[in-house]
Every structure is written in structure tokens, then in C-alpha cells.
Amino acid sequence: MDLKNKIALVTGGTKGIGAATAIALARDGANVAIIGRNEDEDARATKKGVESLGRRCEIIVADCGRPAEAARCVQETVAKLGGVDVLVHSAGGPVNGGLFEITPELWSAAFDVHVHAIFHLCRAAIPLMQKKKEGAVILVSSTAGIRGVITNVAYQVAKGALPQFARALAREFANDNIRINCVAPGVIRTRFHANMSEQQKKLNLEQRIPLHREGTPEQVASVIAELIKNDYLTGETFTIDGGLTMRIA
Numbered sequence: 001m002d003l004k005n006k007i008a009l010v011t012g013g014t015k016g017i018g019a020a021t022a023i024a025l026a027r028d029g030a031n032v033a034i035i036g037r038n039e040d041e042d043a044r045a046t047k048k049g050v051e052s053l054g055r056r057c058e059i060i061v062a063d064c065g066r067p068a069e070a071a072r073c074v075q076e077t078v079a080k081l082g083g084v085d086v087l088v089h090s091a092g093g094p095v096n097g098g099l100f101e102i103t104p105e106l107w108s109a110a111f112d113v114h115v116h117a118i119f120h121l122c123r124a125a126i127p128l129m130q131k132k133k134e135g136a137v138i139l140v141s142s143t144a145g146i147r148g149v150i151t152n153v154a155y156q157v158a159k160g161a162l163p164q165f166a167r168a169l170a171r172e173f174a175n176d177n178i179r180i181n182c183v184a185p186g187v188i189r190t191r192f193h194a195n196m197s198e199q200q201k202k203l204n205l206e207q208r209i210p211l212h213r214e215g216t217p218e219q220v221a222s223v224i225a226e227l228i229k230n231d232y233l234t235g236e237t238f239t240i241d242g243g244l245t246m247r248i249a
Contacts, residue, residue, distance in 0.1 A: 001136055001228055004029030007081045009073060009125065011035040011064050011117065012091035014043035016190040017140060020217035021088055022046055024225045026055040030086065033058045033077040056081060064091055065112035070120035074128075084125045085132070086228055089118040090140040095158070098151040107154045114158035115165070122169065126178060135178040136228040139166050140220075143186045143241050159184075163237040170235030179234035181227045186241025188215045210243035 008025045012018035013034030019042065022032045032050050034057065036043050043059045050057035058080045062069040077084050095102070095110040118139055129135025144152060145159030166182040173180065187204050205212050220240050227233055239245050 001085070001134065001231055002029075003086070003225075003229060006030045006085040007033070007077065007083045008086035008088065009033045009035065009077045009084050009121075010088045010090060011073070011121070012089075012140075014038075014040070014046050014059070016090075017185065017188065017217045017220045018088070018090035019046040019049070020221035021090060021224050022057070023049045023053070024218070024221040025086065025088075025228070026050040026053045026057070028225055028229070029055070031056040031081050033060055033073070033081055035060050035062055035064055035073050035091065037061065037063055064117040064121060065109070067116070067120045070117055071124045074121065074124035078128070083132075084128050085134065086136045086138075087121060087125045088138045088140070088224060089121060091117060092140070092159075094152075095154040096152060097154065099153055101151065102154050110154035110158045111161075114155075115161050118162070118165065126169075126173060126176075129178045130173070130176045133177050135173075135176070137166075137169065137178070137180040138224050138227055139163075139180070139182045140224075141182050141184040141237065143184050143239060143245050146184055146237075146239070146245055166237065167235045174234060177231075179231065181233055181235070182237040183220060183223055183227070184237055184239045184241070184245075185220045186215060186239065186244040188217060188220060188240075190217055208244060208247065209241070210247065213242060215240060215242060 013022045014036035047057040139162040141162040142159040169180040
């Protein structure tokens with residue numbers, strides 16, 4: 001897909017991987033709607049970054065984990081920018097707790113933002129793509145959804161659902177030339193990992209990650225952009241983790 005003058009909707013687009021993705025897509029010529037729960041300093045900084053590249057950026061304040069809000073995100077993107085050609089679901093956050101620590105409310109909330117949101121976003125956005133016979137959807141999963149992480153059950157299971165969702169939709173909409181792929185970042189230098197203990201950071205860099213360094217949001221965003229532009233890729237999940245998930249010892 002040539003991104004010039006295409007319209008991208010990026011959930012979680014006000015910070016971290018989502019913000020880096022919005023700017024990467026703008027650099028390739030797209031106009032972008034960024035979805036966040038607040039129009040805060042981060043949102044305005046991302047908007048400024050997109051607009052500095054000569055592209056349009058709209059901030060849409062919404063909780064995309066709610067069905068009506070997810071649909072509104074798509075509707076507002078169409079109203080303000082003229083359509084939706086690309087959908088990137090990067091919204092999410094940590095949900096800590098093992099089986100007996102996590103509450104039923106937090107379990108449900110994890111699925112609302114990570115899984116239910118993309119279900120409702122796709123139901124609203126894919127018909128627009130079908131009309132054009134072209135579209136791309138990217139889901140941001142995690143290496144935690146591929147390999148086990150202790151005391152993080154809700155996050156792992158929710159993120160683990162996304163690669164299968166991508167495969168299911170990739171098969172369903174291939175004849176419409178709509179491609180659905182997934183990325184699974186590892187330890188990325190974002191606020192998500194900011195509260196990690198120094199001991200855990202040392203373990204990650206010295207023993208768990210073969211490249212011995214964290215990734216950056218920009219490195220994840222560059223893969224997302226390439227997955228959108230390469231029109232012979234669909235139904236795949238790409239790990240971006242410095243070799244973390246390939247280790248067996």
C-alpha cells in the first residue's frame with residue numbers, strides 16, 4: 001500500500017509505540033487520527049510531530065474498549081479526515097496479577113482494551129475498506145502473549161488472543177485485499193516498562209535479550225509501517241524483541 005494521502009487511525013496513538021507509529025505513517029504520507037483517553041501534552045506533542053511532516057492529525061478522545069466509543073472513533077475519523085484506510089490498534093497497558101490476585105473486574109478490563117476494542121473497531125472500519133478493495137490492519141500484541149510471564153495472566157491471555165484474531169480476519173478478508181498482521185514487541189523503552197526494577201532490567205539486558213539492549217518505539221513503528229506498505233504480507237505475527245523469544249537457554 002502506498003501511504004501517500006491515505007488515512008490511518010491509531011489507537012493508543014498519543015504516546016509510546018502508538019505515537020511513534022503515527023509519526024512514521026505521516027512520514028510516509030498518511031494523514032492520521034490518534035485515539036487517546038485524554039487530550040494531554042503527549043497527544044498534542046504527537047499531533048505537532050505529525051503536522052511538522054506536512055500531514056494532518058486529529059486527536060480523538062475516547063475509550064476504545066467500549067463498543068460505542070470504538071465505533072465513534074471510526075465515525076469521527078471519517079468525518080474529520082475522509083475515511084479509514086489503515087487501522088493500528090496499539091492501545092493497552094499493564095494488568096498485573098496472577099490467577100488469585102487479579103480481580104474479575106481487571107480481567108474483563110484487560111480484554112476490553114486489548115481484544116474487544118479491536119473487534120468493534122474492525123466491525124466499523126473494515127466495511128469502509130471493503131468498498132475500496134484495499135486496507136490494512138495492524139494489531140500490537142506482545143512477546144508476553146507468546147511466552148509465559150509470571151503474575152501477569154490477564155495481560156498474557158489478552159495479548160495472546162491478538163495473533164489468532166489477525167489470522168482469522170486475514171483469511172476472512174483476503175478476497176477484499178484487506179491485510180491483517182500483528183507485531184509482538186519485547187522490552188521496549190516506553191513508560192510501560194518504566195517501573196521495572198533495576199534488578200529486572202539487569203537480568204533482561206545481560207541474560208534474557210541476546211542483543212543486550214532494549215528496543216525503541218521507533219523500531220517497532222518502522223516494522224508496522226513496512227507491514228502496511230508490503231502488500232504481500234497477511235496473517236503474520238512479527239516479533240520485535242532483540243531475540244528474546246528465540247532463546248531456549
